[in-house]
Amino acid sequence: MTTRRFFLAAALTAALSSAMGASPALAQNAAPAPAVLNAEQKALLDKATAYVQGLGSAKGRFVQTDARGTRTQGTFYLQRPGKARFAYDAPAGLLVVSNGNNVNIWDSRLKTYESYPLSKTPLNLLLAREVRLDRGVVITDVRRLADGFTIVAQDAKRQALGKIALDFSDGPVALMGWTVTDIKGGQIRVRLADFGPASGLDPKLFVLTDPRPKVGRP
16 A cells, blocks of 8 residues: 555455455545644654655564454564565464465465455555555544554545554554444454564565365366
8 A cells, every 4th residue: 555555555354355345336435535634643644654664574463353343363474565464363264465466365264265456455555665645545534642643544536445543653653553444334453463573584475376276266
């Protein structure tokens, strides 16, 4: 996601799945009105931009809580630009990998494999080479937290993705997690732990091919 696009991309696998199934009619709704930001809010956006742009290789754990209160967790790997891996712990059985060109999704429980161009998914915002805050996403709010700040954003063109609120720590700036709210008001909350720079990531982490036998594939 470019920086403005980043804010929608951090929706991760939840936003990715909803984006692929989004209704064209919903996606064409009028764009939301951007917030009028004061100097402090703009400064916080600049901090978030610099932080995301500075991310290269990173790793961390995530805990995801859906609207029903179901919790899943896993490990998140990042190699900007272009590459990411979201490996859900058992028994979730979900693996999402961006190899720089495509985003591949393997569900070992359902035995399904899907692949989408990275450029057509929300992940493109997070993984773009250049992070920008001047296109693609409408910032609807920036507010302080007790230990950082939150940026609320919405895709300017595809509102079927709903909105995302990203939480950052402040001093030093770091991504703590996010909450995705879909167009119906349902929320998925993700919290990161031990997320930070990681060197020497295995290139194989960002490779995922269809593991199903060729015979019998649809």
